[in-house]
Amino acid sequence: MSGAVSHGAAAVAEAGVPVSARLAERARNVIVGGVNSPVRDFAAVGGTPRFFVRGKGAWLTCADGRDYVDLVAAWGPALLGHAHSEVVEAVQRAATNGLGFGASHPDEAELAELIAQRVPHAERLRFVSTGTEATMTAIRIARAATARPLIVKFAGHYHGHSDGLLAAAGSGLATLGLPGSAGVTAETAAQTIVLPYNDFDALEAAFIAHEGRIAAVITEAAACNMGVVPPAPGFTAVLTSLAHRHGALVISDEVLTGFRAGPAGYWGVQRDLGQVPEAPDLVTFGKVVGGGLPLAAVGGRTALMDLLAPAGPVYQGGTLSGNPVAVAAGLATLRGADDAAYARLTSAAAQVAGLVAHELTAASVPHRIQWAGTLFSVFFVDDAAPVRDYVGASRQSSARYRAFFNAMLEGGVSLPPSPYEAWFVTAAHDDAAIARIADALPAAAHAARVA
Ligand SMILES: Cc1ncc(COP(=O)(O)O)c(C=O)c1O
Structure with a gap:
């Protein structure tokens, strides 16, 4: 797509106002803040958010007509690049057969099997529509399994926007400088213990101070919502063994890192380095697993997952859960995420970071x-x-x-x-995309x- 629209050819509306600025103004009149997720409004960087009308491979075209190399990749899902032909064809095929049944269909088990092949501790899975639902459900399972109230999370980790997980939550809250969210009751907030990440002593002290009351530690497999901050050597292993010693569960949130940091997520990266002797009890996925459509999952040991209804007493359900079009996008994406795709992701990320x-x-x-596998970010420190x-x-x-x-x-x-x-690259970041980045950098x- 490079060169399809000339670099300086930003279309300008009749009144001399760029198209994105007009669209932003129109959106602000009917949509809160003009956006449907806070980080999109450019508050942290200033200027007018771009309104995109097309994506292909590594490239996005905005409503002004200008093309951009994309280093956001829809915040992760576009692992193979935008509008990858096999993903689009799978979606079209599924859509032709019906947009949703509100009933089971054969591809759900197919996708679950594919996930479990890569991440064996996801022995049983439940599909939901967003990462927020996945982590919320994992926490409910953990509380039911342990009959304990408290959850430990780490400052700067983002697990979606459910009430209990918004304290010191990184991502959009960090961007806006918010310590948490209004509308969360003090009672709910008090059930979440927020600790500094990578602090072995603070973790041990929390287990001692709250002996018998901590249901689970939830952690991003590698923190990627405050910039990329991987676990310190040994931290994941110590966290897991401490939690288990104190009768608590570990929820590894791989919504962002899953199938992106590497073929088996950041767990796979650590496994290959011999750094995870014990698997987490529960794991959450999102983003790549839905290939760009609303699909996420919670998985884990069978005995824990079987607490979910209808097998057990923990309620969870969803009209759109396991939607066939979203499952088709996830299946096509995971099938396309082969060794060659990860090799390309790895080298594209190294090229961009090197430049x-x-x-x-x-x-x-x-x-x-x-770095965390193929994920990286740049800190101006x-x-x-x-x-x-x-x-x-x-x-x-x-x-x-x-x-x-x-x-x-x-x-x-x-x-x-x-x-x-x-920062997110895709397997479609080719020489033309890298050249555009190189040209912009000086x-x-x-x-x-x-x-
Ligand atoms: C690690 C992590 N967990 C959970 C979520 C929430 O996912 P969603 O935005 O699909 O609700 C995100 C979203 O960025 C995430 O990065």
Whole structure:
């Protein structure tokens, strides 16, 4: 698609107002804040959010007519690239047979089998529509299984927008500088213990202070919603053994990392490094597993998952759960996510990160790039020490990111509109896409330096 629309050919509306600006104004009149998810409004980076009308491979076309290399990938799902032909064909086939039955269909078990082949501790699965539902359901199962009330989460980890998980939640809340959400009762908030990530002592102290009351620790398999902050060596293993020793469960949230950090998510990355002697009890998936349509899943040990209705007493259900069109998109995406796709993702991510590091270093902009499998993000921090937690992530310069983001956008590259997010490549990021990024970088590095 590169070159399909010339780089400087942004269409301008009759009144001289760019099309995206007009669309944003129209949306603000009928949609809260003009957006259907807060980070989309560009609050952290300034300027007018782009309204996209088309995506193909690594490229997005906005309503102004201009094309951009995409480094957001729909916040993860577009693993194979936008509008991948096999995914689109699968969706079309499924849609032709009916958009949904509100009843079981054969492909649900097919998708569950594919997931379990890659992630064996997902012995049983339940499909839902969003990552939020998946983590909410995992927590309900954990409380039912242990008959305990408290949940431990880590500052800067995002698990969706259910009441109990919004404290110090990273992602959009970090972007907006919110400690939590209004509308959550003090009683609900008090059932969540928020700890600093990668802090072995704080975790042990929490188990001692709340002995017999912690149902589960929920953790992103690698934190990617405050920028990318992987678990410190040994942290996942210690977390799991501590939790189990104290009778609590571990919920590994792979909504973002699942099938993206690597073929078996970040669990697979750690397994290959010999870093996860014990599997988590419950695991959540989203994003890639629905290939861009609303589908997510909670999985885990059979004995725990069988607590869900109709097998057990924990209620969960959904009109759209396991929707056949969404399942078709997920199946086609996972089938396409083969060794060659991961090899391409790995090399594209390395190329992009390498170019960014080169230009920022050349422009003397202090920064640090952190990784979780094929995921990475760039922290504009002054010292070279690893970012290990939310306090560390919050030390990054939002002003530098803002300048860098806008210069990249001007150069035809769409980055996450917040410094608290991972960068996402796709298996379709080819030489033309990488060349566009390389061309945009010198001006962006300069903008970051003078910010
Ligand atoms: C790790 C993690 N968990 C849960 C969620 C919530 O998923 P959804 O936005 O589909 O509700 C997200 C979303 O970004 C996420 O990154």
